[in-house]
Amino acid sequence: MDNLKLYQLAHDSLLNLATEEGINASGKNDIYGCVFGRDTALTVLKILRAHKKQPNTALLEISKRALLSLVKLQGTEVNIESGEQPGKFIHEFRKTDFGHLLSGERPWYVYPDGLMRNYDSIDATPLALIALYKYWEATQDNGFLLAVLPAVEAGLNWIVTYGDIDKDQLLEYEFPEERRFGGLSVHSWTDSHQSVIRHDGTFPAYPIAPIEVQGFAWLALKLWGDFYLTQSPTFAHKIISFADAVKRKFNQKFIFKDYGIYFGAQALDGRKSQIQTVTGNPLLCLWAAYQGNGRVESIVDERYIPGFIKRTFLPDMFIEDAGIRTMSALAPNFNPNQDSYHNGSFWPILNGLAIEGLENFGFVEEAEKLKTASLKPFAHFSSPVELYIRNAEGYSRYCNAHGQTSCQDQAWSAAALLDMTTV
Numbered sequence: 001m002d003n004l005k006l007y008q009l010a011h012d013s014l015l016n017l018a019t020e021e022g023i024n025a026s027g028k029n030d031i032y033g034c035v036f037g038r039d040t041a042l043t044v045l046k047i048l049r050a051h052k053k054q055p056n057t058a059l060l061e062i063s064k065r066a067l068l069s070l071v072k073l074q075g076t077e078v079n080i081e082s083g084e085q086p087g088k089f090i091h092e093f094r095k096t097d098f099g100h101l102l103s104g105e106r107p108w109y110v111y112p113d114g115l116m117r118n119y120d121s122i123d124a125t126p127l128a129l130i131a132l133y134k135y136w137e138a139t140q141d142n143g144f145l146l147a148v149l150p151a152v153e154a155g156l157n158w159i160v161t162y163g164d165i166d167k168d169q170l171l172e173y174e175f176p177e178e179r180r181f182g183g184l185s186v187h188s189w190t191d192s193h194q195s196v197i198r199h200d201g202t203f204p205a206y207p208i209a210p211i212e213v214q215g216f217a218w219l220a221l222k223l224w225g226d227f228y229l230t231q232s233p234t235f236a237h238k239i240i241s242f243a244d245a246v247k248r249k250f251n252q253k254f255i256f257k258d259y260g261i262y263f264g265a266q267a268l269d270g271r272k273s274q275i276q277t278v279t280g281n282p283l284l285c286l287w288a289a290y291q292g293n294g295r296v297e298s299i300v301d302e303r304y305i306p307g308f309i310k311r312t313f314l315p316d317m318f319i320e321d322a323g324i325r326t327m328s329a330l331a332p333n334f335n336p337n338q339d340s341y342h343n344g345s346f347w348p349i350l351n352g353l354a355i356e357g358l359e360n361f362g363f364v365e366e367a368e369k370l371k372t373a374s375l376k377p378f379a380h381f382s383s384p385v386e387l388y389i390r391n392a393e394g395y396s397r398y399c400n401a402h403g404q405t406s407c408q409d410q411a412w413s414a415a416a417l418l419d420m421t422t423v
Helices: 003-017 037-053 057-072 124-139 142-160 211-231 233-253 281-287 302-312 348-360 364-381 411-421
Strands: 092-094 116-118 255-258 261-264 290-292 295-297 388-391 394-397
Touching: 003 057, 003 364, 003 411, 037 057, 037 124, 037 348, 037 411, 057 124, 057 142, 124 142, 124 211, 142 211, 142 233, 211 233, 211 281, 211 290, 233 255, 261 281, 261 302, 281 302, 281 348, 348 364, 348 411, 364 388, 364 394, 364 411
Parallel strands: none
Antiparallel strands: 092 116, 255 261, 290 295, 388 394
């Protein structure tokens, strides 16, 4: 399947996943056929990047509708049972088809209006803030800007208050002990329980600070900090100061050496100890790049960036016809089997964001190498698949013990593919 056909596949998939309420994460018959905040934000950001290369008014309008829907679903109060907090963007919204979340000992919380709104995501808020900024930057739609500014301010305030649980200038999440209803134990994008198991086989103590979330939050604060310098200087200095503090703490706490190469810890646990599992997530910090004063900057100190890239392209992480793994094949909790969700599987959205991060900092050869590797599975599956496994037997879709398989049409995979094939 050539790039033109892959582009059309991605484009058509996105149109099919669009609804009046935004963009569903997957097809209506798949398990994730509803709105997810994180997925929507990243899907829109990839659409905007493709739009910059090749304008597409239909996808731009879908993106606007999706972002306005996220704003309507933004948290307004503290509800410990759903994870809602003022200014926090939603994780998952379902009007129907949530029976599977109501079974078991701890069913998920359903609001009195009969709808399921869950906010168990630490990165949906900074990602939504980045997407809102980038949409306005791309369109200069001031009507849109005025409509979303209250949500922007609430989201920025959430980052510097609720997002920093223990007031150490890093973003963390926890699952409150007093919560009676169910939910997610892991609130970052690799949100399966097994994905953050420590090397000794135990689950880390809360609160947990994932590496990539610090980069997302830093970028959101930097972008909107620039905007508010002329609108509300006091507020601007508040969020810029927090961004600077996050960056300082990040480079003090997350960096370690693996095989003599500088790299980023997967997360910090509640004791501020590094979880030194090698994952693809540090490259997401390079995706979250800020451009200003004629230079490109990320939360990662410049001296560490070459190490991040060198370590990621070692054979335990990079496969030439599959891309970058979610987790190193050398990690104690690596799973090479078909039921590997985040423990060594391959996700198109991770690779798509990593390609952009490499390009941001001039690693063009590595970006092309990763793009070539990432396009092969799309052609194999003939769909923007959610995730896949690559082993000696070849490609396979994820499938767990309960028969759940990777979604055939995933919005952020389609958006990543759209960006890779837009010239």
